[in-house]
Amino acid sequence: MNYNEFNDFCRSLPCTTYVMQWGGSHVWKVGGKVFAIGGWGDDKKPAFIFKTSDTNFGFLKESVGYKPAPYFANRGMKWIQQFENVADSNDDLLYYLKESYRLVSLGLTKKKQKELGLNQ
Numbered sequence: 001m002n003y004n005e006f007n008d009f010c011r012s013l014p015c016t017t018y019v020m021q022w023g024g025s026h027v028w029k030v031g032g033k034v035f036a037i038g039g040w041g042d043d044k045k046p047a048f049i050f051k052t053s054d055t056n057f058g059f060l061k062e063s064v065g066y067k068p069a070p071y072f073a074n075r076g077m078k079w080i081q082q083f084e085n086v087a088d089s090n091d092d093l094l095y096y097l098k099e100s101y102r103l104v105s106l107g108l109t110k111k112k113q114k115e116l117g118l119n120q
Contacts, residue, residue: 001085001093003038007038050099056080060080064084106119
């Protein structure tokens with residue numbers, strides 16, 4: 001996946017906003033909260049960061065092409081970075097991005113969720 005494909009997918013999710021920040025990274029938010037970041041890859045290779053469940057974090061941190069996300073994971077947060085595109089990983093990445101969106105949207109206040117029409 002490249003950054004254009006990443007941005008197109010994140011844009012397709014309801015109530016998302018985009019900002020470029022943190023050294024030119026593509027940052028996607030729902031309800032003002034970050035759910036996905038495109039950037040921070042080594043050697044300018046595409047890399048993608050997303051929030052995970054505890055179970056997925058445990059699995060992914062040991063998987064080829066994934067690692068605990070810089071800054072987030074060393075602060076105890078369950079965020080993963082996909083730093084290497086492996087064969088057939090786009091479908092997996094899309095799943096994890098959508099799951100990150102869901103997890104972050106569920107963390108919004110009930111009032112904010114209702115205002116955005118999420119998780120009704």
